[in-house]
Each structure stands twice: as C-alpha cells, then as structure tokens.
Amino acid sequence: MAYRIHVNGVARSVEAPADMPVLWVLRDLMDLTGTKFGCGVAQCGACTVLLDGEPIRSCVTPIGSVGAGKITTIEAIDKNPVGAKVQAAWLDIDVVQCGYCQSGQVLAATALLTANKHPTDADIDEAMSGNICRCGTYPRIRAAIHKAAGS
Amino acid sequence: MVATTSPSRRTFLTASLAAGGGLLVGFQVLPKPARAAAAASTAFSPNAFVRIGADGKVTVVLPKTEMGQGVYTAIPMMLAEELEVDLATVTIEIPPGEPGRFGKLGQETGGSTSVRETWEPVRNAGAAARMMLIAAAAQKWGVAVESCSAQAGQVVHGTSGRKAAYGTLVAAAALLPVPAKPQLKDAATYRLIGKPTRRLDASAKVNGSAVYGIDVKMPGLKIATLAASPVPGGKLRAVNEAAALAVPGVRQVVRLPDAVAVVADHTWAAKQGLAAADPQWDDGANANLNQAGIVAELLAASQREGAEAGKQGDVETAMRGAARKVEAVYEQPYLAHATMEPTNCTVHVRADSCEVWLGSQVPDTAKGAAAKAAGLPPEKVTIHNFLMGGGFGRRLEVDMVERAIAIGKSVNGPVKVIWSREEDIQHDLFRPYYVDRIAAGLDPAGQPVAWTHRIAGSSIMARLYPKYYKGVDADAVESAVTTPYRLPNNLVQFVRQESPVTTSWWRGVGPLRSVFVVESFIDELAAAAKADPVAYRLGLAQDDRAKAVLSLAAEKAGWAQPPKPGRSRGVSLLHAWDTYMAQVMEIEIDPDGLPVVRRVTVALDCGQVINPDGVRAQVEGGVIFGISGALHGEITFANGRVEQSNFHDYRVLRMSEAPQIETHIIQSTAAPGGMGEPPTAGAGPALANAVFAATGVRVRKLPIAKALKVKA
Numbered sequence: 001m002a003y004r005i006h007v008n009g010v011a012r013s014v015e016a017p018a019d020m021p022v023l024w025v026l027r028d029l030m031d032l033t034g035t036k037f038g039c040g041v042a043q044c045g046a047c048t049v050l051l052d053g054e055p056i057r058s059c060v061t062p063i064g065s066v067g068a069g070k071i072t073t074i075e076a077i078d079k080n081p082v083g084a085k086v087q088a089a090w091l092d093i094d095v096v097q098c099g100y101c102q103s104g105q106v107l108a109a110t111a112l113l114t115a116n117k118h119p120t121d122a123d124i125d126e127a128m129s130g131n132i133c134r135c136g137t138y139p140r141i142r143a144a145i146h147k148a149a150g151s
Numbered sequence: 152m153v154a155t156t157s158p159s160r161r162t163f164l165t166a167s168l169a170a171g172g173g174l175l176v177g178f179q180v181l182p183k184p185a186r187a188a189a190a191a192s193t194a195f196s197p198n199a200f201v202r203i204g205a206d207g208k209v210t211v212v213l214p215k216t217e218m219g220q221g222v223y224t225a226i227p228m229m230l231a232e233e234l235e236v237d238l239a240t241v242t243i244e245i246p247p248g249e250p251g252r253f254g255k256l257g258q259e260t261g262g263s264t265s266v267r268e269t270w271e272p273v274r275n276a277g278a279a280a281r282m283m284l285i286a287a288a289a290q291k292w293g294v295a296v297e298s299c300s301a302q303a304g305q306v307v308h309g310t311s312g313r314k315a316a317y318g319t320l321v322a323a324a325a326l327l328p329v330p331a332k333p334q335l336k337d338a339a340t341y342r343l344i345g346k347p348t349r350r351l352d353a354s355a356k357v358n359g360s361a362v363y364g365i366d367v368k369m370p371g372l373k374i375a376t377l378a379a380s381p382v383p384g385g386k387l388r389a390v391n392e393a394a395a396l397a398v399p400g401v402r403q404v405v406r407l408p409d410a411v412a413v414v415a416d417h418t419w420a421a422k423q424g425l426a427a428a429d430p431q432w433d434d435g436a437n438a439n440l441n442q443a444g445i446v447a448e449l450l451a452a453s454q455r456e457g458a459e460a461g462k463q464g465d466v467e468t469a470m471r472g473a474a475r476k477v478e479a480v481y482e483q484p485y486l487a488h489a490t491m492e493p494t495n496c497t498v499h500v501r502a503d504s505c506e507v508w509l510g511s512q513v514p515d516t517a518k519g520a521a522a523k524a525a526g527l528p529p530e531k532v533t534i535h536n537f538l539m540g541g542g543f544g545r546r547l548e549v550d551m552v553e554r555a556i557a558i559g560k561s562v563n564g565p566v567k568v569i570w571s572r573e574e575d576i577q578h579d580l581f582r583p584y585y586v587d588r589i590a591a592g593l594d595p596a597g598q599p600v601a602w603t604h605r606i607a608g609s610s611i612m613a614r615l616y617p618k619y620y621k622g623v624d625a626d627a628v629e630s631a632v633t634t635p636y637r638l639p640n641n642l643v644q645f646v647r648q649e650s651p652v653t654t655s656w657w658r659g660v661g662p663l664r665s666v667f668v669v670e671s672f673i674d675e676l677a678a679a680a681k682a683d684p685v686a687y688r689l690g691l692a693q694d695d696r697a698k699a700v701l702s703l704a705a706e707k708a709g710w711a712q713p714p715k716p717g718r719s720r721g722v723s724l725l726h727a728w729d730t731y732m733a734q735v736m737e738i739e740i741d742p743d744g745l746p747v748v749r750r751v752t753v754a755l756d757c758g759q760v761i762n763p764d765g766v767r768a769q770v771e772g773g774v775i776f777g778i779s780g781a782l783h784g785e786i787t788f789a790n791g792r793v794e795q796s797n798f799h800d801y802r803v804l805r806m807s808e809a810p811q812i813e814t815h816i817i818q819s820t821a822a823p824g825g826m827g828e829p830p831t832a833g834a835g836p837a838l839a840n841a842v843f844a845a846t847g848v849r850v851r852k853l854p855i856a857k858a859l860k861v862k863a
C-alpha cells in the first residue's frame with residue numbers, strides 16, 4: 001500500500017503493508033532511527049512518538065491507522081516549545097545513561113507537560129510508568145520534568 | 152625533563168605523526184617486534200588514546216566502551232586534565248575492536264574496571280603528550296622547558312608570555328623523544344577530575360542522533376530476525392519456507408541446525424515471515440528440563456564438600472565450642488539482563504573478509520570470535536563498535552556475533568540480525584542459579600567465632616577460561632572469602648554444579664550473590680544477638696573506610712530515630728571492586744503486600760572520584776537495577792523452555808516504584824574504585840533486611856515478591 005503520512009512537519013510517501021507498525025516504517029523505511037525498539041508489545045515505551053500530540057506506542061500502531069494524523073518523533077521534538085524545554089531540562093539534570101529509552105521518555109514527558117503544565121509526582125507516575133528505563137534514570141526524569149515545568 | 156624510553160622496558164610510549172599531520176601518543180605494552188612496527192609507522196596508528204591534529208583538534212580514542220556507565224565522559228576528563236585542554240573541545244572516537252590496540256589495557260568493559268584500569272594509562276598518555284608539546288615549544292623558542300607550561304590547548308612561556316597553540320606544535324612534538332615517566336599533575340591542581348561534569352554523550356541521546364548497534368544503516372542492508380530452539384540443545388526439525396517467502400518483503404529463509412532466520416527488506420516483513428515459517432523443533436535431551444529438577448540438583452550439590460576457596464583458623468573446633476549455631480540456606484534465581492536495546496548484530500560476510508557492526512563490551516574478543524565463525528583470519532575481520540543500549544554483562548558475550556555470522560554466511564550482502572524481546576529474554580545467558588549454605592557459631596555475646604559458607608552453582612569462569620579453572624570460581628566466591636567483617640575461624644567452599652542452562656555475567660557478578668547472602672546473614676546474626684543491625688556491623692567491621700561509610704549512611708538516613716509510621720529500614724555494607732558502600736533502604740508495604748522502596752541513603756568511598764555526578768548516576772541506576780532484580784527478577788524453566796518472555800512477566804522497576812535516592816561521597820585520594828556494580832550488589836540485601844524489619848519474614852529465596860506471595 002502507498003501511504004502519504006505527515007512526519008515531523010513533512011508529508012512523505014511510503015510503500016508499506018497496512019499492518020506494518022509505525023515503528024518500523026520510521027526506522028526501516030524513513031531512516032528515523034531515533035525512535036527505538038524495546039519490546040514490540042506496548043510494554044516499555046521505547047518506541048513512543050506523538051500522534052497529533054498524543055503519545056502512542058509506535059510498535060503496535062499500524063501505519064494503516066494513522067491517516068492524516070501528524071507524527072512527531074524525537075528528531076523534531078525541539079521544534080515543539082514544550083519539547084525543547086524538556087530536552088533542555090534533560091541536559092541540565094543530566095538524565096541519560098545508556099540513552100536507549102530516552103527518546104521515548106522525552107516524548108512522553110513532552111506530552112505530559114503539554115497536557116498538564118505543573119504535574120505532581122503522582123501525575124508523573126501515572127504518565128511515565130509505561131516507559132521503562134533499564135538504567136534506572138527515573139529519579140532524574142522526575143527531577144527534569146519538575147524542572148521543565150518550572151521553566 | 153624529557154627522558155627517552157629505554158628499549159628494554161615493556162611499558163613504553165610511542166609518538167608518531169598521524170596521517171593528517173597530527174601527534175599521536177599512546178601507552179602500549181607490546182612485544183618487541185610489534186613495538187618496532189609501531190615506532191616505524193608514521194601513518195595513523197590505532198594503538199593510542201589521543202590524536203592531536205595540525206588544526207589543534209584533540210580526539211580521544213575511547214579504550215573502554217560506553218553502555219550508560221559514563222566512561223564516554225570520565226575517560227576524556229582524565230585525558231583532558233593531564234593534556235591541559237578544555238573538555239568541550241575534545242572529540243571522542245569509538246575505535247574498532249582489536250586485541251592489543253591499547254597494549255596491555257584490554258577493551259573489555261566489565262567488572263567495574265573502566266576507571267580503575269584506565270586511571271594510570273590514560274593520565275600518562277595525556278601527560279606525555281603535554282610534555283612533548285611543551286618541549287616542542289621550548290625548542291622552537293630556544294627557552295628552557297621548565298619556563299613553559301600548558302593551559303587550555305596552548306603552551307605558554309612564563310616570562311615572555313609567548314603562546315603557541317597545540318596544533319602549531321604537533322609536527323615538532325612528534326619528532327621528540329617520548330617521556331618514559333610522564334609527570335602527572337598534583338591532585339590539588341585538578342581542574343576537571345573530581346568536579347561534577349555533564350555527560351558528553353547527553354545531547355545526542357536526547358535528540359535521537361546517538362547511534363547504537365541496532366541503528367546502523369548501509370546500502371543494501373537486509374533485516375533478519377530469528378527463532379532459536381526454545382529448549383537448550385534442541386534442533387530445528389521443520390520450517391514452512393514457502394509460507395515465509397510468501398510474505399511480501401521476505402527474501403530468504405536461513406536454516407541453522409538449532410535456529411531459523413528470516414531475511415527481509417524490513418523488520419516487519421522478517422517478523423511476519425518468521426511467524427509464517429512456524430518452526431518446529433526436536434527438543435532433544437532437555438525436553439523435560441524443569442525448574443524443580445535444576446533446583447533440587449543445586450540443593451543436593453550444596454550438601455557436598457566443595458573446593459576450598461578461603462580458610463582461616465580452626466573452624467571445626469570453634470564451631471563445636473560456640474554457645475549457639477545459626478544456619479541458613481539462600482537461593483538466588485536465574486536472571487536475564489533485559490538490556491533496553493535488544494540483542495542485535497549486523498554483519499557483512501564476504502568470501503575473503505567480514506565486517507561486523509554492534510555495540511559490544513568486548514569488541515576485541517568479538518574480533519576473534521567473528522574470525523572463527525566466518526572461517527577467516529582475524530586480520531580480515533573488522534569490528535565496528537557502537538554505543539550500547541545497556542550492557543549489564545549481556546554484551547560481554549559474543550554469541551550474537553557467532554549467530555549473526557552463521558546467518559550472514561548465507562546472505563549476499565549486509566544483514567542486520569535483530570532478536571525480538573522474547574528471543575532476547577529466552578535466549579539470554581543467565582545469571583547462575585545459586586544455592587548458598589551458610590552457618591555461624593556465636594559466642595555468648597552473639598559475636599561470630601566460627602563461619603562456614605558454601606556456594607553451589609554453575610561456573611562462568613570454568614566455561615570461559617577452562618584453562619585457569621581449578622575447582623573454585625574466583626568470581627563467584629568474591630566478597631564471600633573477604634567480607635568487611637572480622638570472622639575468625641572461617642571456611643568458604645565452592646561446589647560446581649552445571650545444568651544445560653548456559654550462565655554468564657550479570658551486573659554485580661559474584662559479589663552480587665555473595666553480598667546478598669553475607670549481608671542477609673549478618674542481619675540474621677544481629678537479630679539472634681538482639682543487636683541493632685548497624686551497631687552489630689560497626690562492631691564487626693574491620694577497617695576504617697568500611698566503618699566510615701556505614702556510620703555516614705546511618706547518620707544521613709536518620710537511623711538513630713525511628714522511621715515514619717508505616718516505614719521500615721534495612722541496611723547493607725560492602726567492600727568490593729575497591730569501593731566501600733553502605734545503603735539504608737526505607738520501605739513501605741503496599742496493600743497487596745508488595746514492598747515499595749521509598750528512600751535509599753547511600754554512603755560510599757570509591758577512592759579518587761573522577762566525575763561525582765557520574766558516581767551519583769551510577770548509584771541511582773545501580774540501586775534501581777538491584778531492586779528490580781531482588782524484588783521481581785526470576786527466569787524459570789518448564790519443559791525445557793524459559794517461562795518468561797517480555798516485560799510483562801519479567802518485571803523491572805517502573806517510575807511509580809522508583810525511590811528517592813541520596814548519595815553521600817566520602818572524599819578520598821586512594822586509587823579509584825569501581826562504581827558500576829556496588830550499588831546493585833548492595834541494594835538487594837538492604838531491601839531484604841528492610842522486609843524483615845517490616846514483616847518479620849526473612850527472605851532466603853529470591854525474588855522477594857514471590858517469597859512474600861505477592862499477587863503478580
């Protein structure tokens with residue numbers, strides 16, 4: 001199937017089976033490898049991207065379901081003012097370790113802060129618990145979200 | 152003064168002009184012929200830590216690999232410190248895997264050795280380069296070397312104030328003799344070492360540009376995914392190749408004796424193709440391998456006399472004379488690594504050469520393994536190494552390289568082999584299942600007068616280094632033979648008991664297991680003596696650094712005051728990897744009975760700290776990793792198969808379960824200790840001891856959630 005999808009502000013044509021998850025469309029067909037594969041079954045959040053501003057697990061989102069929705073990946077999140085703030089806070093707190101989960105974390109945090117300007121710790125738990133960080137950067141992710149909220 | 156190296160020394164420096172006209176300096180320990188070859192070379196030689204271009208650009212060639220632990224920052228800090236350059240101007244290069252590339256210093260990155268092993272050679276490499284640049288400037292200006300100094304990438308002449316940028320000096324410096332004993336800076340003058348420094352790899356990791364092994368791209372790249380026999384030792388019996396090839400995008404099905412791979416244009420087609428291939432297996436001899444059987448064998452093994460790993464005094468007499476005896480058996484399960492980046496390896500096998508792309512903790516070992524698998528001489532193999540999405544010991548193994556090459560041999564062109572998460576977990580090389588049988592004889596005051604500790608499990612050392620294995624797994628018994636405590640009359644034994652399950656290193660390695668047992672058991676002894684767990688440990692601890700971290704952790708955690716209602720505390724102390732660490736863990740028990748860690752107070756003395764913020768990050772991440780393992784981690788076998796498959800049944804901590812963690816670092820100028828593993832090793836026992844304080848239940852069989860019968 002030929003699809004015309006909006007990724008990072010650009011309309012792009014891609015040939016893919018309808019059931020192909022957005023994760024693989026991004027990584028294998030569009031060379032956008034900032035979005036990561038972690039589990040493939042919506043358990044870890046490594047593949048999180050924004051679809052019309054909402055965080056989705058791209059590993060279980062078929063390309064055929066995206067339609068005219070606008071996808072934002074880590075490669076363009078700096079164009080989103082909230083995303084840029086999140087990235088700055090991440091650097092300021094020095095959140096990352098191996099970094100592999102962090103694209104997903106940054107996007108999930110951007111979605112959280114877009115919906116909720118001053119999240120409580122409970123809000124952070126709720127919004128971020130779908131994103132596993134095997135390196136255990138959770139305390140810093142929490143601190144960075146608070147920091148971004150205050151900036 | 153600059154002195155020349157004596158040719159008889161095994162440790163020496165080489166300097167040469169790099170291909171781009173830069174100065175290249177590195178410490179090496181090479182046999183004489185290799186040294187002669189290196190010295191004769193004026194082209195870019197990979198045997199080096201630093202390269203300085205004629206444009207002044209400083210490139211640090213990273214001798215250890217970055218998997219999150221922060222060497223990408225700590226090693227350049229050490230080098231920039233001695234070289235007197237601004238850290239922000241340094242470029243970092245991840246070199247290919249190559250035995251001998253850094254002389255005696257291997258590229259192997261494990262055992263919390265990254266800083267410990269590079270501390271001397273990397274600073275020496277930086278200092279030698281600095282001295283040669285200074286000497287070159289002094290020669291050019293006709294002034295005494297002593298009147299010149301280096302700062303911020305230039306040499307400065309003291310009295311005249313003349314300056315020369317490093318780039319303008321490299322050609323002259325490369326012709327100078329290399330200092331045999333580089334003059335290292337006085338610690339009091341450090342600008343970088345010991346100062347909190349932001350990670351150099353952070354930007355790339357928050358904007359998606361960091362490249363991991365799984366991200367490599369090249370023209371003509373195909374993607375493969377695989378299924379290996381679910382039972383160890385099983386064989387591939389049948390594959391529906393036609394169905395696999397009918398999936399659009401599937402190019403090829405590769406059959407191996409014990410696995411099948413489907414090669415496709417993209418990952419999705421490969422995955423669909425593999426499902427369609429519906430592989431059938433001959434389970435073989437291990438079809439009935441079951442957890443209960445594996446554990447029964449280990450328990451039986453723990454009843455046998457083992458090989459002596461450590462002995463002091465007369466244990467039998469002391470045990471007989473003891474006022475009372477306390478005994479316990481501890482069990483710790485198989486664990487998967489579950490690195491966030493699933494196992495993967497990209498290869499291009501040609502008739503006469505082979506290239507490999509992956510993130511490896513052992514890029515040098517990978518080269519030999521790849522050569523063997525490809526049937527090529529090592530010099531025909533190139534290992535391109537990348538950032539790792541977690542290592543934790545998983546990437547100390549090269550099974551993925553061997554597997555990818557076995558597949559790649561049948562593929563015309565480059566192929567990236569990606570393990571699904573399920574394959575990654577089920578075909579991991581697991582932390583061994585261990586049974587520890589431990590006993591102590593106490594005097595009337597409750598102090599240990601006799602101590603026996605027998606460890607039964609598979610031996611990783613025997614599998615990897617059979618030549619050196621003499622009945623005791625030196626890693627497994629670490630932190631059992633030497634503990635922080637005065638234990639007169641003690642005996643530690645190791646009993647090797649293998650099963651068909653292959654086992655390997657897991658973050659914390661031997662001490663992870665030893666410290667869990669020793670620190671849980673010391674807590675049992677404190678309870679038997681009706682003593683406070685911190686006071687009891689302080690009374691037994693035998694060195695001041697151990698006592699200092701324990702006292703500090705207790706003080707900062709407010710140990711002297713009772714915890715808030717609903718909270719309970721546990722403590723652990725360890726000395727391993729040249730680091731001392733105490734943890735106080737404060738927990739609550741949630742309505743389901745699950746312990747939730749709220750606050751962790753860690754005090755440590757790891758000798759000279761390179762990057763205090765990096766140390767804190769390792770504490771936070773390591774503690775959380777340790778809690779995940781102790782609370783939930785368990786791999787089990789039924790009918791020859793691993794029962795867990797993904798993060799829903801191999802649970803790791805999530806944001807909502809993550810505690811607040813405070814790190815208190817004791818300043819020290821002792822040689823650096825390791826920091827990648829101590830926090831993980833100390834976390835499990837602190838948690839189990841807190842669970843005992845909260846519930847009265849002594850968890851002797853991990854994982855804790857299962858021992859407490861918490862509903863999954």
Ligand code: FES
Pocket residue numbers: 036037038039040041042043044045046047048057058059060
């Ligand atoms: S890869 Fe999508 S949630 Fe894990």
Ligand code: FES
Pocket residue numbers: 096097098099100101102132133134135136137219491540541
């Ligand atoms: S930083 Fe490694 S998994 Fe999150």
